[in-house]
Amino acid sequence: MAHEEVILLDFWPSMYGMRVRVALAEKGIKYEYKEQNLADKSPILLEMNPIFKKIPVLIHNGKPICESLNVVQYIDEVWKDKVTFLPSDLYEKYQALFWADYVEKVFDSGRKLWMEKGGEQQTRKDNYIDSLRMLEGILGDKPYFGGGKIGFLDIAFIGICSWFYTYEKFGEFSTEIEAPKIIAWVKMCMKMESVSKSVAEPLKVYDFALQIRKHYGLE
Known part of the structure:
Protein backbone atom coordinates (compact mmCIF):
# COMPACT_ATOMS: atom_id res chain seq x y z
CA MET A 1 0.00 0.00 0.00
CA ALA A 2 0.96 3.64 -0.42
CA HIS A 3 1.84 5.78 2.58
CA GLU A 4 -0.75 5.30 5.27
CA GLU A 5 -1.58 7.17 8.43
CA VAL A 6 -2.44 4.84 11.30
CA ILE A 7 -3.23 6.26 14.74
CA LEU A 8 -4.36 4.36 17.83
CA LEU A 9 -6.28 6.10 20.60
CA ASP A 10 -5.83 3.91 23.64
CA PHE A 11 -5.42 3.64 27.42
CA TRP A 12 -2.53 1.51 28.64
CA PRO A 13 -4.33 -0.93 31.06
CA SER A 14 -7.23 -1.59 28.70
CA MET A 15 -7.65 -5.25 27.73
CA TYR A 16 -9.54 -4.02 24.69
CA GLY A 17 -6.67 -1.79 23.67
CA MET A 18 -4.19 -4.62 24.16
CA ARG A 19 -6.07 -6.61 21.53
CA VAL A 20 -5.46 -3.93 18.98
CA ARG A 21 -1.82 -3.42 19.97
CA VAL A 22 -1.12 -7.14 19.53
CA ALA A 23 -2.94 -7.23 16.18
CA LEU A 24 -0.97 -4.26 14.85
CA ALA A 25 2.30 -5.77 16.09
CA GLU A 26 1.50 -9.15 14.51
CA LYS A 27 0.89 -7.46 11.18
CA GLY A 28 4.00 -5.31 11.53
CA ILE A 29 2.01 -2.10 11.10
CA LYS A 30 3.65 1.13 12.18
CA TYR A 31 1.31 3.49 13.97
CA GLU A 32 1.17 6.56 16.18
CA TYR A 33 0.04 5.81 19.71
CA LYS A 34 -2.01 8.46 21.50
CA GLU A 35 -2.64 7.72 25.17
CA GLN A 36 -6.05 8.90 26.34
CA ASN A 37 -7.20 10.28 29.69
CA LEU A 38 -10.63 8.75 30.11
CA ALA A 39 -11.46 11.08 32.99
CA ASP A 40 -10.93 14.06 30.67
CA LYS A 41 -11.68 12.86 27.18
CA SER A 42 -9.74 14.49 24.40
CA PRO A 43 -11.33 16.34 21.47
CA ILE A 44 -9.95 13.74 19.04
CA LEU A 45 -11.55 10.86 20.98
CA LEU A 46 -14.91 12.66 21.12
CA GLU A 47 -14.67 13.43 17.41
CA MET A 48 -13.61 9.95 16.34
CA ASN A 49 -15.97 7.99 18.60
CA PRO A 50 -18.89 10.34 19.30
CA ILE A 51 -21.33 7.48 20.01
CA PHE A 52 -19.57 5.58 22.81
CA LYS A 53 -16.66 7.96 23.54
CA LYS A 54 -14.48 4.95 24.38
CA ILE A 55 -11.09 3.56 23.44
CA PRO A 56 -9.61 1.90 21.53
CA VAL A 57 -10.14 3.76 18.28
CA LEU A 58 -8.05 3.02 15.21
CA ILE A 59 -7.79 5.95 12.80
CA HIS A 60 -6.77 4.78 9.35
CA ASN A 61 -6.12 7.58 6.86
CA GLY A 62 -8.38 9.87 8.85
CA LYS A 63 -11.24 7.40 9.18
CA PRO A 64 -12.10 5.92 12.61
CA ILE A 65 -12.86 2.28 13.38
CA CYS A 66 -14.36 1.71 16.83
CA GLU A 67 -14.99 -1.28 19.13
CA SER A 68 -11.96 -3.50 19.63
CA LEU A 69 -13.17 -6.69 17.94
CA ASN A 70 -14.25 -4.67 14.92
CA VAL A 71 -10.84 -3.05 14.88
CA VAL A 72 -8.97 -6.38 15.01
CA GLN A 73 -11.12 -7.78 12.21
CA TYR A 74 -10.57 -4.61 10.18
CA ILE A 75 -6.80 -4.91 10.63
CA ASP A 76 -6.96 -8.53 9.53
CA GLU A 77 -8.97 -7.77 6.40
CA VAL A 78 -7.16 -4.59 5.30
CA TRP A 79 -3.59 -5.85 5.68
CA LYS A 80 -4.17 -9.19 3.97
CA ASP A 81 -0.64 -9.57 2.60
CA LYS A 82 0.65 -10.38 6.07
CA VAL A 83 -0.34 -13.02 8.64
CA THR A 84 -4.05 -13.74 8.99
CA PHE A 85 -6.08 -14.03 12.18
CA LEU A 86 -9.42 -15.44 11.08
CA PRO A 87 -9.68 -18.93 9.55
CA SER A 88 -10.56 -19.23 5.87
CA ASP A 89 -13.10 -21.95 6.70
Whole structure:
Protein backbone atom coordinates (compact mmCIF):
# COMPACT_ATOMS: atom_id res chain seq x y z
CA MET A 1 0.00 0.00 0.00
CA ALA A 2 0.96 3.64 -0.42
CA HIS A 3 1.84 5.78 2.58
CA GLU A 4 -0.75 5.30 5.27
CA GLU A 5 -1.58 7.17 8.43
CA VAL A 6 -2.44 4.84 11.30
CA ILE A 7 -3.23 6.26 14.74
CA LEU A 8 -4.36 4.36 17.83
CA LEU A 9 -6.28 6.10 20.60
CA ASP A 10 -5.83 3.91 23.64
CA PHE A 11 -5.42 3.64 27.42
CA TRP A 12 -2.53 1.51 28.64
CA PRO A 13 -4.33 -0.93 31.06
CA SER A 14 -7.23 -1.59 28.70
CA MET A 15 -7.65 -5.25 27.73
CA TYR A 16 -9.54 -4.02 24.69
CA GLY A 17 -6.67 -1.79 23.67
CA MET A 18 -4.19 -4.62 24.16
CA ARG A 19 -6.07 -6.61 21.53
CA VAL A 20 -5.46 -3.93 18.98
CA ARG A 21 -1.82 -3.42 19.97
CA VAL A 22 -1.12 -7.14 19.53
CA ALA A 23 -2.94 -7.23 16.18
CA LEU A 24 -0.97 -4.26 14.85
CA ALA A 25 2.30 -5.77 16.09
CA GLU A 26 1.50 -9.15 14.51
CA LYS A 27 0.89 -7.46 11.18
CA GLY A 28 4.00 -5.31 11.53
CA ILE A 29 2.01 -2.10 11.10
CA LYS A 30 3.65 1.13 12.18
CA TYR A 31 1.31 3.49 13.97
CA GLU A 32 1.17 6.56 16.18
CA TYR A 33 0.04 5.81 19.71
CA LYS A 34 -2.01 8.46 21.50
CA GLU A 35 -2.64 7.72 25.17
CA GLN A 36 -6.05 8.90 26.34
CA ASN A 37 -7.20 10.28 29.69
CA LEU A 38 -10.63 8.75 30.11
CA ALA A 39 -11.46 11.08 32.99
CA ASP A 40 -10.93 14.06 30.67
CA LYS A 41 -11.68 12.86 27.18
CA SER A 42 -9.74 14.49 24.40
CA PRO A 43 -11.33 16.34 21.47
CA ILE A 44 -9.95 13.74 19.04
CA LEU A 45 -11.55 10.86 20.98
CA LEU A 46 -14.91 12.66 21.12
CA GLU A 47 -14.67 13.43 17.41
CA MET A 48 -13.61 9.95 16.34
CA ASN A 49 -15.97 7.99 18.60
CA PRO A 50 -18.89 10.34 19.30
CA ILE A 51 -21.33 7.48 20.01
CA PHE A 52 -19.57 5.58 22.81
CA LYS A 53 -16.66 7.96 23.54
CA LYS A 54 -14.48 4.95 24.38
CA ILE A 55 -11.09 3.56 23.44
CA PRO A 56 -9.61 1.90 21.53
CA VAL A 57 -10.14 3.76 18.28
CA LEU A 58 -8.05 3.02 15.21
CA ILE A 59 -7.79 5.95 12.80
CA HIS A 60 -6.77 4.78 9.35
CA ASN A 61 -6.12 7.58 6.86
CA GLY A 62 -8.38 9.87 8.85
CA LYS A 63 -11.24 7.40 9.18
CA PRO A 64 -12.10 5.92 12.61
CA ILE A 65 -12.86 2.28 13.38
CA CYS A 66 -14.36 1.71 16.83
CA GLU A 67 -14.99 -1.28 19.13
CA SER A 68 -11.96 -3.50 19.63
CA LEU A 69 -13.17 -6.69 17.94
CA ASN A 70 -14.25 -4.67 14.92
CA VAL A 71 -10.84 -3.05 14.88
CA VAL A 72 -8.97 -6.38 15.01
CA GLN A 73 -11.12 -7.78 12.21
CA TYR A 74 -10.57 -4.61 10.18
CA ILE A 75 -6.80 -4.91 10.63
CA ASP A 76 -6.96 -8.53 9.53
CA GLU A 77 -8.97 -7.77 6.40
CA VAL A 78 -7.16 -4.59 5.30
CA TRP A 79 -3.59 -5.85 5.68
CA LYS A 80 -4.17 -9.19 3.97
CA ASP A 81 -0.64 -9.57 2.60
CA LYS A 82 0.65 -10.38 6.07
CA VAL A 83 -0.34 -13.02 8.64
CA THR A 84 -4.05 -13.74 8.99
CA PHE A 85 -6.08 -14.03 12.18
CA LEU A 86 -9.42 -15.44 11.08
CA PRO A 87 -9.68 -18.93 9.55
CA SER A 88 -10.56 -19.23 5.87
CA ASP A 89 -13.10 -21.95 6.70
CA LEU A 90 -16.41 -20.15 7.28
CA TYR A 91 -17.57 -22.37 10.15
CA GLU A 92 -14.28 -21.99 11.97
CA LYS A 93 -14.33 -18.25 11.30
CA TYR A 94 -17.72 -17.74 12.88
CA GLN A 95 -16.85 -20.00 15.80
CA ALA A 96 -13.83 -17.76 16.46
CA LEU A 97 -16.06 -14.68 16.28
CA PHE A 98 -18.61 -16.26 18.62
CA TRP A 99 -16.03 -17.13 21.28
CA ALA A 100 -14.37 -13.74 20.93
CA ASP A 101 -17.74 -12.26 21.95
CA TYR A 102 -17.84 -14.71 24.89
CA VAL A 103 -14.56 -13.25 26.15
CA GLU A 104 -16.59 -10.22 27.26
CA LYS A 105 -18.19 -12.48 29.91
CA VAL A 106 -14.73 -13.39 31.20
CA PHE A 107 -13.64 -9.75 31.32
CA ASP A 108 -16.86 -8.75 33.09
CA SER A 109 -16.65 -11.49 35.72
CA GLY A 110 -12.99 -10.59 36.31
CA ARG A 111 -13.86 -6.92 36.76
CA LYS A 112 -16.38 -7.83 39.45
CA LEU A 113 -13.63 -9.55 41.44
CA TRP A 114 -11.75 -6.30 42.01
CA MET A 115 -14.44 -3.65 41.60
CA GLU A 116 -17.13 -5.03 43.90
CA LYS A 117 -17.05 -5.75 47.61
CA GLY A 118 -19.40 -7.58 49.92
CA GLY A 119 -20.49 -11.08 50.78
CA GLU A 120 -20.79 -12.48 47.25
CA GLN A 121 -17.06 -12.69 46.50
CA GLN A 122 -17.11 -16.51 46.41
CA THR A 123 -19.88 -16.44 43.79
CA ARG A 124 -17.98 -13.85 41.77
CA LYS A 125 -14.83 -15.99 41.93
CA ASP A 126 -16.73 -19.13 40.92
CA ASN A 127 -18.32 -17.35 37.95
CA TYR A 128 -14.95 -16.08 36.78
CA ILE A 129 -13.21 -19.45 37.09
CA ASP A 130 -16.12 -21.18 35.33
CA SER A 131 -15.75 -18.78 32.39
CA LEU A 132 -12.02 -19.53 32.19
CA ARG A 133 -12.71 -23.26 32.22
CA MET A 134 -15.23 -22.84 29.43
CA LEU A 135 -12.46 -21.36 27.28
CA GLU A 136 -10.07 -24.10 28.39
CA GLY A 137 -12.51 -26.54 26.79
CA ILE A 138 -12.35 -24.60 23.52
CA LEU A 139 -8.56 -24.47 23.66
CA GLY A 140 -8.31 -28.22 24.24
CA ASP A 141 -4.80 -29.50 23.63
CA LYS A 142 -3.91 -26.88 21.03
CA PRO A 143 -1.05 -24.45 21.78
CA TYR A 144 -3.22 -21.55 20.61
CA PHE A 145 -6.95 -21.08 20.12
CA GLY A 146 -6.00 -20.51 16.47
CA GLY A 147 -4.39 -23.97 16.33
CA GLY A 148 -0.71 -23.94 15.45
CA LYS A 149 -0.45 -20.14 15.42
CA ILE A 150 -1.96 -17.15 17.13
CA GLY A 151 -5.42 -16.32 15.79
CA PHE A 152 -8.41 -14.05 16.27
CA LEU A 153 -9.61 -15.59 19.54
CA ASP A 154 -6.10 -15.54 21.00
CA ILE A 155 -5.84 -11.83 20.22
CA ALA A 156 -9.32 -11.18 21.62
CA PHE A 157 -8.40 -12.85 24.92
CA ILE A 158 -4.70 -12.17 25.47
CA GLY A 159 -5.04 -8.84 27.29
CA ILE A 160 -6.46 -10.68 30.28
CA CYS A 161 -3.00 -12.00 31.18
CA SER A 162 -2.05 -8.54 32.43
CA TRP A 163 -4.96 -8.68 34.87
CA PHE A 164 -4.48 -12.19 36.25
CA TYR A 165 -2.39 -10.96 39.19
CA THR A 166 -5.07 -8.42 40.14
CA TYR A 167 -7.85 -11.02 39.96
CA GLU A 168 -5.82 -13.48 42.02
CA LYS A 169 -5.06 -10.91 44.73
CA PHE A 170 -8.69 -9.91 45.20
CA GLY A 171 -10.16 -13.37 44.60
CA GLU A 172 -7.53 -15.22 46.66
CA PHE A 173 -6.91 -18.04 44.20
CA SER A 174 -4.30 -19.28 41.74
CA THR A 175 -5.12 -19.16 38.04
CA GLU A 176 -2.46 -21.80 37.39
CA ILE A 177 -4.23 -24.21 39.76
CA GLU A 178 -7.76 -23.41 38.59
CA ALA A 179 -7.09 -23.12 34.84
CA PRO A 180 -3.66 -24.61 34.03
CA LYS A 181 -4.29 -24.81 30.28
CA ILE A 182 -4.98 -21.08 30.17
CA ILE A 183 -1.69 -20.36 31.92
CA ALA A 184 0.17 -22.67 29.50
CA TRP A 185 -1.47 -20.77 26.63
CA VAL A 186 -0.42 -17.42 28.12
CA LYS A 187 3.17 -18.64 28.39
CA MET A 188 3.11 -19.66 24.71
CA CYS A 189 1.74 -16.27 23.70
CA MET A 190 4.25 -14.36 25.81
CA LYS A 191 7.11 -15.96 23.87
CA MET A 192 6.00 -13.79 20.96
CA GLU A 193 7.40 -10.25 20.86
CA SER A 194 4.12 -8.99 19.40
CA VAL A 195 2.45 -10.02 22.66
CA SER A 196 5.13 -9.44 25.28
CA LYS A 197 5.73 -5.86 24.12
CA SER A 198 2.04 -5.03 23.70
CA VAL A 199 0.46 -6.11 26.98
CA ALA A 200 0.69 -4.16 30.24
CA GLU A 201 2.90 -5.18 33.16
CA PRO A 202 0.77 -7.05 35.81
CA LEU A 203 2.10 -5.23 38.89
CA LYS A 204 1.48 -1.88 37.23
CA VAL A 205 -2.08 -3.00 36.44
CA TYR A 206 -2.56 -4.03 40.08
CA ASP A 207 -1.42 -0.60 41.28
CA PHE A 208 -3.87 0.96 38.82
CA ALA A 209 -6.69 -1.23 40.19
CA LEU A 210 -5.89 -0.14 43.75
CA GLN A 211 -6.05 3.51 42.69
CA ILE A 212 -9.43 2.98 41.02
CA ARG A 213 -10.81 1.23 44.12
CA LYS A 214 -9.60 4.08 46.30
CA HIS A 215 -11.20 6.61 43.96
CA TYR A 216 -14.56 4.86 44.31
CA GLY A 217 -14.24 4.43 48.07
CA LEU A 218 -13.77 0.67 47.96
CA GLU A 219 -10.56 0.65 49.98
